[in-house]
Amino acid sequence: MSFTVEERGALNSLSYRLFFKNAEGKYISPFHDIPMYADESQKIFHMVVEVPRWTNAKMEIGTKDLLNPIKQDVKKGKLRYVANVFPHKGYIWNYGAIPQTWEDPAHKDGDTGCCGDNDPIDVCEIGSKVCSRGEVIKVKALGILAMIDEGETDWKVIAIDVEDSEAKDFNNIGDVQRLKPGYLEATVDWFRRYKIPDGKPENKFAFNDEFKDKVSHFYIYYFSHCV
Template sequence: MFSRAFIRSFSSVQSGTKHTLNFKNYLKLPTGQIGSYFHDVPLSLNKQDKTVSMVVEIGKQTHGKFEISKEIEGNPIVQDTKKGKLRFIKNVFPFVGYPVNYGAIPQTWEDPTFVALEQLKGDNDPLDVVEIGDVKSHLGQVKQVKVLGCLGLIDDGELDWKIVAVDVNDKRASELNDIVDVQQKMPGLLDSLREWFKDYKIPDDGVS
C-alpha cells in the first residue's frame, strides 16, 4: 500500500501550449523520470476506507475536453479532437464547463470483450471518475478519492461507468460514505449529473 504522501509526490511536465494540437502533459515520477498515467500511478485501493487513486484529466468549471492518450508513447494527457479540431464542451445550465473534477482510475480497464448490463461491452478505457468535491483540481493532478457509488451510462453503444467519488481532503469527505449520503447531503446533484451527461455532447457553436 502506498501512502498519501507518496501519491502526492507525483507531478507533471508539459510540452507545447495548452489548447493547441501539440500540447502534451506527461506524468513525472517521484524519481524525476517520465512515466505513464495508465501504468505507473499505483491503484492504491484501500477496501476498508474505500479509497483509490485518481488521475485528473479535466478540472471542474473548465471547458477543454482532455484525456489520457492510449496511442502516444508514455500515455500523456492531450486535448481530444473531432474532425481535426480541438474539443470544448458548452455550458449546460446551471453548470459552467464541467460540473465536477473528471479523470480516470489508473491500473483499471473496461474490457471491450466482456458483456455486462443490457448486453453492452466496455469502452476499452480505464474507469472514469467524477469527483464531486468543492475544490477545483488541475490537469495531471494525482490524488486520493473515496468511492461513493457509480453511474452506468451508455455512450455510442458501449457501457461507460462513471465512478462517483469525493476527494479525501474535501470538507464533506467524512460525511459521505455511499451514494445515499450524496443524495441526502447534496440533494439534486446526482439527477443534475445524469442530465448533464445526456446534454453536454449536443453540438454548440464550437466542436463538442
C-alpha cells in the first residue's frame, strides 16, 4: 500500500495544505482512508508524519477540513510554531498520528480523569531517520505516555519505524531506556515545558510521569473509533 502527497500553497503560510493520494492517484483522507494497522497480526501501525524531527512548525491533520489535509495550526489568526525550549531544537522525534483513531472528548479516561482531546492518537517516532512531512510509515509501538494537556487526555505513543536499522533491538519501553539513555526523560521534559513560552502552565501526566510499557492493541482500541 503506497501513498503520495501533493503540496498546495506556500510553506509557512495560511494557505499551505498537503493532500494525500492513493496508488491509483485518487485523493484520500489520511484520517479516514489510511488503515490504522499496517499488519494487525504483528501489531504494526501506520503513522502519518505531520512534523519532521528538529522542525518547529506545528503541523497537523485538518480533521474538520475536506479530505483532511495536513496544514499548520493557527491561533488568533497566526501560524503556530513550537519554541526551542533549551536544550531542545524543535520537535525531538518525528511526530505524527495513527490514522482512524480518535480521542473521544465525551469519554473521561479512568487513568487521567480527563476527557479526550478530539484528535487522532499522537506518535513520537524515535528512529534514526528524519522523515518527510506527509510520509506514511509503518511503526512498532514501544510504550505510551499519558499527558494531560490543558485538562484534556492526550496520549503519546512512543514507536519506531519498522524499517529503521535498529528496529529489531527495540521491543518495549525498557529497550528505549537502555539503548537511548535520556531520551524518555527528554520526552517528558519537552512535553511538560513546550507551551511555557506561550504563557501556558506546565503540562501534567498520569502514572507519576512514567511511561507505560509496550502498548497493547487494547489501548489503541480503547481510545480509538473508526471514523
